[in-house]
Amino acid sequence: MSLSHAILGFLNYAPMTGYDLKKAFDTSVCHFWPADQAQIYRALRDLMRRGWATVEIVPQEDRPNRKVYHITDSGREELRRWLCTPTEPEDPRVPLLIKVFFAGQLADEEAVALLEAYEARLRARLEEYARIPQQAAQYAEAIQSPREVFFWALTLDYGVRLTRAAMEWTEEARRAIPNVRREK
Amino acid sequence: MSLSHAILGFLNYAPMTGYDLKKAFDTSVCHFWPADQAQIYRALRDLMRRGWATVEIVPQEDRPNRKVYHITDSGREELRRWLCTPTEPEDPRVPLLIKVFFAGQLADEEAVALLEAYEARLRARLEEYARIPQQAAQYAEAIQSPREVFFWALTLDYGVRLTRAAMEWTEEARRAIPNVRREK
């Protein structure tokens, strides 16, 4: 499970609560690994069970107690082990392609509309990506580690490249559709 | 659910059994939408419940009876409706990027090895893709519809483009790593 290890990665920076972790995910890795809040809390229980994390309960009077999770030595070992283990590229699930696969049954304009709508969403995503570096700048300054910043930037670059490739595909596909003969 | 609709798409070509459908998936859309056998049979039950498909039981003496599923008129309507509905690009889950995100903690060589292994797998995938057109040629001849063939080819092209983009990323990333300063 990638989620538990992602959590270990964050806890290795600093002890955090489930709430903190949710925010950390939502402001950093959510573009390639979104995390549900319920999932995070469940994963934390799991990390405890495996001895990769411990809790420190910090009482608060006005709000629920904070349960601050700390990575353990064996957690750090596990994180390193996992980080060095080669990863298989996941086979991507692309719902749009199912529609494209059966799009022979649609009129040209319908198929083109499908691709145009998709392209518009990809463009929006690209614009989102473009806003990330500014948001991340504060983090980068706080952490003072150009090496960390470099790897963070790599993950963004991946998203940009793949999104651009998908857009180039939609553009060419759109242009090609009107040239397809209907019958042999 | 995309799976049910993909099944409707196939049933719209011809009536099929669950077994036939599994083969259809495995020889066509499995690169962007793999389907588990158990899932297919469950989805067929669901299609029946919704009135989008009907069964015809064809008795056989030597083997289990064939349950041949037919798309209904309302199933055809639903398929069309679904095909024309714009699709949101899924947010991709890329486990590798979690490792890259935390790769600042690794040595240069470890990070490079991670990317190299990934690139090798992507290369293998690209070679798989290269073999598909020959396999699909029989299908294409059987169906005699250049329009269908065109859309099928589009789905393959998507895979090729995205895989190439990912490979270009790994290449550049690998080359950039040795140039990162460790401390500020």
Place this chain on the structure above:
DNA sequence: TGTTTATATTTGACTTGTCTTATATATGAC
């Protein structure tokens, strides 16, 4: 004064997808 947002955790239900096993039989390969 009332509403929204932020802090903080837990639980339950549910959907998808994966993996495994069970059941039956025929054909072809070695």
Place this chain on the structure above:
DNA sequence: GTCATATATAAGACAAGTCAAATATAAACA
């Protein structure tokens, strides 16, 4: 003669992810 493969369906267990609700309180805003 045996083993693998093809035909055909069903069901159970489980992991991962999603969604929503319950509980509690403070600060900020209109």
